[in-house]
Amino acid sequence: MKKISIVFVLMMLIILSACSKNKLFDINHETYSSDKLEFVTEKESYSSNDTVIRYSITNIGADENCIAGDDNCFELHKLVDGEWKRVGAKIDHSWTLEGLILYPNQTEVREIILEEFFHLPLEKGTYRIAVEDLVSNTFEIS
Helix, strand or coil: CCCHHHHHHHHHHHHHHHHHCCCCCCCCCCCCCCCEEEEEEEECCEECCCCCCEEEECCCCCCCCCEEEECCCCEEEECCEEEEEEEEECCCCCCCCCEEEEEEEEEEEEEEEHHHCCCCCCCCEEEEEECCEEEEEEECCC
């Protein structure tokens, strides 16, 4: 009876650990970097134990206003075998069509509370954030 119980517990642990991983999906839209917006994360490297990623978007255009998406309008991308994949969220999150107007030299600082959207810890690797289709710098999770 003990052998059956141990096997059952081990099977449940394997199933639960498999369910807690974030699925990866193909990105079915074009992404870009902008010469008018600077989009950078607070750090270039995060620990897999970190629960928040802060980033800033700055309008570096000489004299033009730019628009950035709302706070929840983001995707997390992971580099896998030279190809970017979207990290699936554990919950569906939606966003509005409202955009933030950034005036020249204005900076908007935002944060993603990872545990709200993803199973933690995130796997080690190279990541980036996409807001609408604009992508950030790359950063490592180790």
